[in-house]
Amino acid sequence: MKTLETDVCIVGGGPAGMLLALLLAKMNIRVHVLEKQKNFDREYRGEILQPRFLQMLEQLNLKEYVERFPHEKLKQGAFYVRDRQIGSINFQNVHRNSPYAISMPQPVLLQALYEKAAQYPSFEMSFHSSVQKVIMEDGTVKGVTVKSGDEELDIRAKITVGADGRFSTLRRLMNFAFEYEQYNMDLIWFTIEHPEHWERMLRFQISNGPTCIMGSKYGNRLQVGIAFKREEWETIKQQGIEAFKETIVRIHPYFKEFAGSLTDFKPFTPLQSKLFMVKQWAKDGCILIGDAAHCATPIGAVGVSLSCATAVIAADVIVKAFQENDFSTEMLNQVQTMREPEIRKIHAFQKKIENVMVDSPFLRKMRPIAITLLAKTPLFAKIQKRMLLMPTPLPIHPQLSFE
Numbered sequence: 001m002k003t004l005e006t007d008v009c010i011v012g013g014g015p016a017g018m019l020l021a022l023l024l025a026k027m028n029i030r031v032h033v034l035e036k037q038k039n040f041d042r043e044y045r046g047e048i049l050q051p052r053f054l055q056m057l058e059q060l061n062l063k064e065y066v067e068r069f070p071h072e073k074l075k076q077g078a079f080y081v082r083d084r085q086i087g088s089i090n091f092q093n094v095h096r097n098s099p100y101a102i103s104m105p106q107p108v109l110l111q112a113l114y115e116k117a118a119q120y121p122s123f124e125m126s127f128h129s130s131v132q133k134v135i136m137e138d139g140t141v142k143g144v145t146v147k148s149g150d151e152e153l154d155i156r157a158k159i160t161v162g163a164d165g166r167f168s169t170l171r172r173l174m175n176f177a178f179e180y181e182q183y184n185m186d187l188i189w190f191t192i193e194h195p196e197h198w199e200r201m202l203r204f205q206i207s208n209g210p211t212c213i214m215g216s217k218y219g220n221r222l223q224v225g226i227a228f229k230r231e232e233w234e235t236i237k238q239q240g241i242e243a244f245k246e247t248i249v250r251i252h253p254y255f256k257e258f259a260g261s262l263t264d265f266k267p268f269t270p271l272q273s274k275l276f277m278v279k280q281w282a283k284d285g286c287i288l289i290g291d292a293a294h295c296a297t298p299i300g301a302v303g304v305s306l307s308c309a310t311a312v313i314a315a316d317v318i319v320k321a322f323q324e325n326d327f328s329t330e331m332l333n334q335v336q337t338m339r340e341p342e343i344r345k346i347h348a349f350q351k352k353i354e355n356v357m358v359d360s361p362f363l364r365k366m367r368p369i370a371i372t373l374l375a376k377t378p379l380f381a382k383i384q385k386r387m388l389l390m391p392t393p394l395p396i397h398p399q400l401s402f403e
């Protein structure tokens, strides 16, 4: 079997894996990314990148570079109870330097990070390469065995990073345990052509039926996500598409034409709204980052921001690990020590909000009233800031920033 040697092997070329690879390559650490897909085209994934993501890019001096790629700026958000606006987000008030969120398809973001990383000779990436086994020596991870096309090969590394997402293979192979896990809600996604008179913004639609999130998407489309309680989607599918068409039109009349064109459930992508925290993210020679270590629900659209912030901290710790030639659990655990408190807070918010979004029929009736009242309090603005902004810059060495 062929064997390749590198310094850091990153399993998974999603946002967290690609950003970590770029930062390490810049620091002259040899890095090899393994991505199981053939390219960056993938099923619909997170596209809304919040001001906290842009703050992080700014800290790394990458914001201007990333914004050269196709995207759409979203400057406002609004909360509606049926057709009445009860609250708003003005991104201009959220952050001075990044007074907007952006909508950028994930393949575009990944391509941007790839092109930048490919400028460094210490960067390597293999697509269509799926991890099968972990190479262990004396209780330490020394790399992985990967199936690359028809070929199996060993990639040996001083540090192996699991950036392979919420269903992480590395997490399973290495028996990482969860500290907590929650799955109560599904978000059912679809897109329609952007309605002409619709402002280009994010809109949260609250009713005593399903709650719905809508956002302008790059390419003149509107992305819509409808929230259902965990078991509800299966029941809806059993009831058939005709009944669901009526539900959709009841949520908003803009969906009438789309509903009329439906013959089956194919245009819908369900996202399990999972939230979990892995108890300990590192073992000797190995660390989990991003969704593999700490998965957030779609509430607040912060998944990419949280995953990438962990990747940046991981880059800082890994640079230190190479300087000190120390790849132990204790060294790599510093990533978790720095990132966990903030992620716990976001998880706690998301749990509370999710309880309001999918709850008992009685509470559903009360929801519009409760949210209208909440929107009038200062707490509402405080929650927005807590979700959308990084509380402080990431504690990293300035050497990680680009010129």
Ligand SMILES: Cc1cc2nc3c(=O)[nH]c(=O)nc-3n(C[C@H](O)[C@H](O)[C@H](O)COP(=O)(O)OP(=O)(O)OC[C@H]3O[C@@H](n4cnc5c(N)ncnc54)[C@H](O)[C@@H]3O)c2cc1C
Pocket (backbone or CB within 6 Å): 011, 012, 013, 014, 015, 016, 017, 034, 035, 036, 037, 044, 045, 046, 047, 048, 049, 050, 129, 130, 131, 132, 163, 164, 165, 166, 168, 169, 170, 189, 269, 270, 271, 289, 290, 291, 292, 296, 298, 301, 302, 303, 304, 305, 307
């Ligand atoms: C439908 C949907 C909508 C979302 N909306 C938003 C949003 O608007 N904003 C937001 O911030 N977040 C959103 N999220 C969450 C966001 O997509 C994730 O939090 C983010 O992508 C996590 O990044 P990651 O790099 O940790 O993992 P991932 O993006 O999951 O990347 C993991 C990578 O690892 C690869 N991989 C998996 N297993 C293997 C293996 N065995 N070998 C090699 N490679 C492997 C996968 O192919 C993938 O490319 C959404 C998620 C979904 C599913």
